[in-house]
Amino acid sequence: MKITQIAGFLGCGKTTLLLELSRRLAGEKERKVALVVNEIGEIPVDGKIIEESGMQVKDIGGGCICCEVASTFAKTLYRLYKDFGPDLVLVEPTGVAVPHQVKLAARMGGRDAKISMGPAIVLFDATRSAELMNMDMLGQLVTTQVKDADIIAISKIDAVSEAEVQDAEQRVQQVNAKAAVVRLSSFTEEGVDQLADNLLAWKE
Ligand SMILES: Nc1nc2c(ncn2[C@@H]2O[C@H](COP(=O)(O)OP(=O)(O)OP(=O)(O)O)[C@@H](O)[C@H]2O)c(=O)[nH]1
Numbered sequence: 001m002k003i004t005q006i007a008g009f010l011g012c013g014k015t016t017l018l019l020e021l022s023r024r025l026a027g028e029k030e031r032k033v034a035l036v037v038n039e040i041g042e043i044p045v046d047g048k049i050i051e052e053s054g055m056q057v058k059d060i061g062g063g064c065i066c067c068e069v070a071s072t073f074a075k076t077l078y079r080l081y082k083d084f085g086p087d088l089v090l091v092e093p094t095g096v097a098v099p100h101q102v103k104l105a106a107r108m109g110g111r112d113a114k115i116s117m118g119p120a121i122v123l124f125d126a127t128r129s130a131e132l133m134n135m136d137m138l139g140q141l142v143t144t145q146v147k148d149a150d151i152i153a154i155s156k157i158d159a160v161s162e163a164e165v166q167d168a169e170q171r172v173q174q175v176n177a178k179a180a181v182v183r184l185s186s187f188t189e190e191g192v193d194q195l196a197d198n199l200l201a202w203k204e
């Protein structure tokens, strides 16, 4: 069971990508997939509809899975592993979660050798690239999210110019030169297959 988080600041496109990725991974890639969401965002995750396609959905409320409810998160992962046995778990933390803390919390639930950590995929919203790391208070949080990323997805590229995509790429590379950077639009589906393949190929 491989646990992969789709992280990034509020409204950057996490849920939209989560649904696109899970559709592919459970569909043509034929993996058994579970989703863990930490907060219902703008696009409601309709657990019932998703479960009809054979996936399991767990919604954890009451706080952030990287801090207040980290132990609930860990237990949820372990239960999924024992009761459902998915190949892949896709996790959507809240927009203010810190990816390395989400990883730490996930590891608490996964000391078993058959549980591994997938990449932290961090979305960086191309439509807000100039402001994101410069916001009062929260700019530092976004910078930490980008630093923590294993893969950075420049999201919503359908809504901006080529110059703006390049601007976003430069900003994230200044903070994290190691992570792979993928151009993503969940609307046109550019980059979604690449992220699915990266996630499947990922080794800790
Ligand atoms: N143009 C464009 N808009 C997108 C794309 N993906 C998501 N959006 C829009 O961005 C908004 C937020 O998308 P969500 O997927 O809910 O983002 P989120 O990161 O899950 O949001 P929170 O969970 O509230 O932090 C919605 O209005 C989406 O329709 C994209 O690829 N292109």
Ligand SMILES: [Mg+2]
Pocket: 014, 015, 016, 039, 040, 041, 042, 043, 092
């Ligand atoms: Mg969301």
